[in-house]
Amino acid sequence: MYKRNPYVMVPGPTPVARSIQDAMGRETVSFHDPRLVAEFKALIDDLTTLWRCDGIAFVVAGSGTMAMEMGIVNIASDEDRVLVCSNGYFGDRYIDICSRRGFKMDTIRAKWGETVTADEIDRRLSEDRFDVLVLTHVETSTGVEFPLRDLTRMMRDKHPEVLIAVDGVASMGGVEFYMDWGVDVMLTCSQKCFGISPGLGILWAGRRAIEKRRGMPPLNASYVDFEKWIPVMKDTVKYWGTPAVNLIWALSESVRIIKEEGLENRFKRHRHYAKAIRGSLSAMGFAPCCASELASPTVTVGLYPDGSGIDDAAFRGAVYDEGAHIAGCFGDFAGKGFRVGHMGNIEPNILVSAVAAIERAAIRCGHKIEPGVGLAALQRTLLEG
Numbered sequence: 001m002y003k004r005n006p007y008v009m010v011p012g013p014t015p016v017a018r019s020i021q022d023a024m025g026r027e028t029v030s031f032h033d034p035r036l037v038a039e040f041k042a043l044i045d046d047l048t049t050l051w052r053c054d055g056i057a058f059v060v061a062g063s064g065t066m067a068m069e070m071g072i073v074n075i076a077s078d079e080d081r082v083l084v085c086s087n088g089y090f091g092d093r094y095i096d097i098c099s100r101r102g103f104k105m106d107t108i109r110a111k112w113g114e115t116v117t118a119d120e121i122d123r124r125l126s127e128d129r130f131d132v133l134v135l136t137h138v139e140t141s142t143g144v145e146f147p148l149r150d151l152t153r154m155m156r157d158k159h160p161e162v163l164i165a166v167d168g169v170a171s172m173g174g175v176e177f178y179m180d181w182g183v184d185v186m187l188t189c190s191q192k193c194f195g196i197s198p199g200l201g202i203l204w205a206g207r208r209a210i211e212k213r214r215g216m217p218p219l220n221a222s223y224v225d226f227e228k229w230i231p232v233m234k235d236t237v238k239y240w241g242t243p244a245v246n247l248i249w250a251l252s253e254s255v256r257i258i259k260e261e262g263l264e265n266r267f268k269r270h271r272h273y274a275k276a277i278r279g280s281l282s283a284m285g286f287a288p289c290c291a292s293e294l295a296s297p298t299v300t301v302g303l304y305p306d307g308s309g310i311d312d313a314a315f316r317g318a319v320y321d322e323g324a325h326i327a328g329c330f331g332d333f334a335g336k337g338f339r340v341g342h343m344g345n346i347e348p349n350i351l352v353s354a355v356a357a358i359e360r361a362a363i364r365c366g367h368k369i370e371p372g373v374g375l376a377a378l379q380r381t382l383l384e385g
């Protein structure tokens, strides 16, 4: 029997649209080729304008972790005090990056499945002087969304002098956000909501962040230095590190798709699909790992019901065989559930196939549910849109 490749329903990489694959498959040209230079320039302008950034966007070869490192080292010097919030695996990664850098750092942690709140941050910032606040918009290990709008309002009112850096790896391009909310550095990478293959870090640095970097002593890092990349982003014929030519073609096509859909429509679509996925998992008896008001629009955790006897590895293997690749959980939820990514350029037929695969696999693994129960819930929510 002919079998298509499983749908990539892990929280990154995400399904890559045909036209983006085609863009990646374009002939590799010199980064001085005027066609690439022009497209790169238009891409940087689009990224800056779409997310209402009063500074500059950066597109640099590397993964999301490179973008995290680049994001913090350019706005925090050794003398600065950095407050890092974490409620899961990737927040902990930012703590690790900051502690290796040797910043004077403090942390606020929330349990996995919960979030640090704006009130807690306000309290901590009122007790002590901090220069930079770091947090994760969507914590991919739990699917919890940080209430970023509330936070930026609070920060504007009460701690306007503190710079804010946000890991938006699992949110940018899918979840409501604009730089003029008051964030100084936002970052993501290509394989999440932008729906491209892995390989690009994408950052937005507002005016304050650029000024902060300018006033800092030379960085003890070179590849990730804003000062090295700013001339390239302003004039894309310039060279610092070789741009990932084919991924730039691809990101440019991804941004074209985003403009065609409209950012606001894209944000609504992600929330709608997330609601549909949550409803279908719950109808199949999988429990959420967080309160519904914290559930992110881009990734959802389903915990195995007590006594279901489902073996995690066997179940995810069965889902793969049925045609969808979902991810395991780690940390506090390791072995207790799975993660489904639903971000980027996906549409209802992909969701239907993924839920159908999960449903068949669950039944094959001995989970006592009626065939169609998850699909019916999914379809009901999809029809609301």
Ligand code: PMP
Pocket: 011, 012, 063, 064, 065, 066, 068, 090, 136, 138, 139, 140, 141, 167, 168, 169, 170, 189
């Ligand atoms: N932050 C978050 C929130 C993530 O989800 C990920 C990747 N899943 C990263 C950072 C790291 O990105 P990368 O694996 O591309 O280095």
